[in-house]
Amino acid sequence: MAVVIVLALLLVLSTVGVGIYLIKNELEGKKVRRFLGVNISAFFTLMIVATIALLSGSNALAADVVAGAPNVDGFKFLGAALATGLGSIGTGIAVAATGSAAIGAISENEKLLGKTVIFVGLAEGIAIYGLIISIMILGQ
Incomplete structure (x- = not known):
């Protein structure tokens, strides 16, 4: 092996x-x-x-x-790591797109600041969901 x-x-x-x-x-x-x-x-x-x-x-x-089959703790840790890691990668991709668009929109019209912050915040919520799922997996 x-x-x-x-x-x-x-x-x-x-x-x-x-x-x-x-x-x-x-x-x-x-x-x-x-x-x-x-x-x-x-x-x-x-x-x-x-x-x-x-x-x-x-x-x-x-x-x-x-x-050794009943020991599934390793899979729990792997699942938690994947949930957090992939959620963070997804957040990075989403914030990259929405953040750059938000900066461009704000530079043209300053009144759009509140709306663009909401979209960037929604994109950052993906990481929070991944973290919540990993906490739920580890809590079992």
Whole structure:
């Protein structure tokens, strides 16, 4: 299993490296296709190896998994983190759009300040909802 994790890490790092290389050198055409082909073939090879490694385990490992199955606290923490994190990302996207539009509207007409603050506040409410959901998940 450690081999699969190391291979996945190498694949991700190579993808990032190739992306940086392509951005800096502005490659086009056949070279980009070659890099993408190598990357896609490496990805599918890794997925096949991971599937074989995970599905060909012994039954002794399955007994350990069943013994540890009732512990679901990790999933609660993961759900709370996802609710907060994705809510914050959504808020950032929404405030970026409404905030810049609000600044433009206020620069043209100062009387629109109250209305634009309401829209930006509604966009910030997304993060509050994500935080409330994560508190509810952790409170169970």
